[in-house]
Amino acid sequence: MPVPEIEAEERSLQMPTRTRFRASKRVWTRRVAKLLLLIVLVPLLLTLVYRPGFVHPVSTLMLADLVTFKGYDRRWVPLEEMGQVGPVSIMMSEDAKFCAHGGVDWGEMRAVVNDFMDGENPRGASTISMQTVKNLFLTNGRSFFRKAVEVPLALYFDAVMPKRRVMEIYLNIAEWGPGIYGLEAASQHYFGRPARDLTRKQAALLAVTLPNPLVRNPAKPSAQLSRLANRIERRARASGAYIGCIKTTG
Incomplete structure (x- = not known):
């Protein structure tokens, strides 16, 4: 048969x-x-x-550290237990319009496209929502293809997640140095204190470290890094209604 x-x-x-x-x-x-x-x-x-607050996501970089047996230091802390100065300083440094946009700052995005079309070096236009989805789901490589994937993911992520939850996840997975992830671990590593006890200056130094955490050291800042931190400290003091969506009583 x-x-x-x-x-x-x-x-x-x-x-x-x-x-x-x-x-x-x-x-x-x-x-x-x-x-x-x-x-x-x-x-x-x-x-x-x-989305639920009891879930503690990890980033692709953290997974890579585990796979390569490097390990990492991450101490998850709810947003309301981080104090005010850390989250506010980081928001004013990384994405001052975080509370106003829907995941993507279209004005900044158009400026980046215009710079590219004019042959200029593109500036950063990543919002905190975009950086969060990049850290959770994508790689760190720079390319327009990654950005094209990042944008719709950020829009979806921001639509599904409350703003406070987006900020909480970001502040618990952002890289602050080799094997150091999250604001609490960074605060303990560089300044020997929990995030809720950071001074305004220390919070500003941590904030301006984020664009290049493998090179910048907030505990031993260069003159340029200190100047940037002073600028962010002033912005944080004058933030006012900008921080309404993440404001805590802690």
Whole structure:
């Protein structure tokens, strides 16, 4: 009695080479499409998983440290227990319009595109929402392809998550040095105190370290880093209504 699998194999061998190639191409196209769909669905589903406050997400860099047996220092702290000066300083340094936009600062994004079209070096336009999805789901490499993926993810993430939760996740997964993740671990490492006890100056120094945490050291700031910190400290003092969406009583 003929076996169906053997018959199918025999029929495929009898096909002309071009026909077999087309059939194989269709199979691989379907497989690639399924893989791409899976890649898209994973961040969307994980965003829903990460919404409850008792879930403590990890970043792709933290996972890489685990896989390579480097380990890391991350001490999860709820936003309301971080105090005020740390979150406010970081918001004013990284994304002053965080409370106003829906995940993407379109004005800054248009400026970046215009700079690129004019042949200038593009400036940073990543919001805290964009940096959060990058840290959670993407790599650190710089490319317009990554940015193209980052933008819709940030819009979705910001629509699903309350602003306070976005900020809480970001402040617990941002990298502040080799193997140092989150505001609490950074505060303890560099200044020997919990985040809620940071001075305004210390908080500003941690904030201006974020753009380049592998090079900048907030505990031993250069003159330039100190000047940047002074500017952020002034902005934080005058933040007013800008910080309404993350304001705490702690």
